[in-house]
Amino acid sequence: MREALKEARKAFDEDEVPVGAVIVHQNRIIARAHNQVERLKDPTAHAEMIVITSAANFLGTKWLNESSLYVTIEPCSMCAGALVLARVKEIIYGASDPKTGACGSIVNIAGNKKLNHRIKVFKGVLKDESARLLREFFKKKRTTQLNHQ
Numbered sequence: 001m002r003e004a005l006k007e008a009r010k011a012f013d014e015d016e017v018p019v020g021a022v023i024v025h026q027n028r029i030i031a032r033a034h035n036q037v038e039r040l041k042d043p044t045a046h047a048e049m050i051v052i053t054s055a056a057n058f059l060g061t062k063w064l065n066e067s068s069l070y071v072t073i074e075p076c077s078m079c080a081g082a083l084v085l086a087r088v089k090e091i092i093y094g095a096s097d098p099k100t101g102a103c104g105s106i107v108n109i110a111g112n113k114k115l116n117h118r119i120k121v122f123k124g125v126l127k128d129e130s131a132r133l134l135r136e137f138f139k140k141k142r143t144t145q146l147n148h149q
Contacts, residue, residue, distance in 0.1 A: 001070050001092065001125045002126070003022045003029060003070070004072050004094070005129055005130065007034040008034060008072045014036075016036060017134070018134060018137045019047045019071065019072050019073050020033070021050075021051040023051050023055040025059065030055050030059065031054035032051065032054075033048075033050035046079050047071060049079060051069070052082055062086065063087050064088045068088070068089055069090070069091050070092045071094070072093070072095065072126075073096075073101075073130060074095065074123065075091065084109060084119060090120040090122065091119050091121045091122070093123055094125055094127045095130040095134060096124075096127070103119075104121065
């Protein structure tokens with residue numbers, strides 16, 4: 001999770017929502033990413049989406065069923081759906097997301113028994129550090145917006 005936090009800090013420094021993710025396979029990090037929505041002008045460029053693509057390319061397969069995702073915030077519905085499709089073994093996340101979280105906060109896509117794959121979810125790992133970075137980012141954004149009015 002500390003490596004995911006490093007990625008989130010990169011996003012913060014690039015004025016992106018500070019979300020970072022890494023995928024671990026056979027006890028080693030095979031992919032890392034951070035949000036790039038603003039840079040790429042792409043609403044799907046979430047850290048999780050980018051790290052899934054990177055890990056699949058690394059392994060040469062669309063299935064990540066022996067892989068674990070570490071991400072600083074609870075995945076949204078788009079990302080949770082993609083993680084189900086990629087058949088990730090487990091999701092370990094930091095801060096819960098009460099507005100868009102899809103691993104139990106709003107909906108539970110990762111554990112939905114009607115889907116063809118369910119993901120083990122572990123929440124709250126380094127949640128304080130993850131939440132602090134997000135709070136700091138949005139506080140900075142609000143301050144910047146107020147100064148430009």
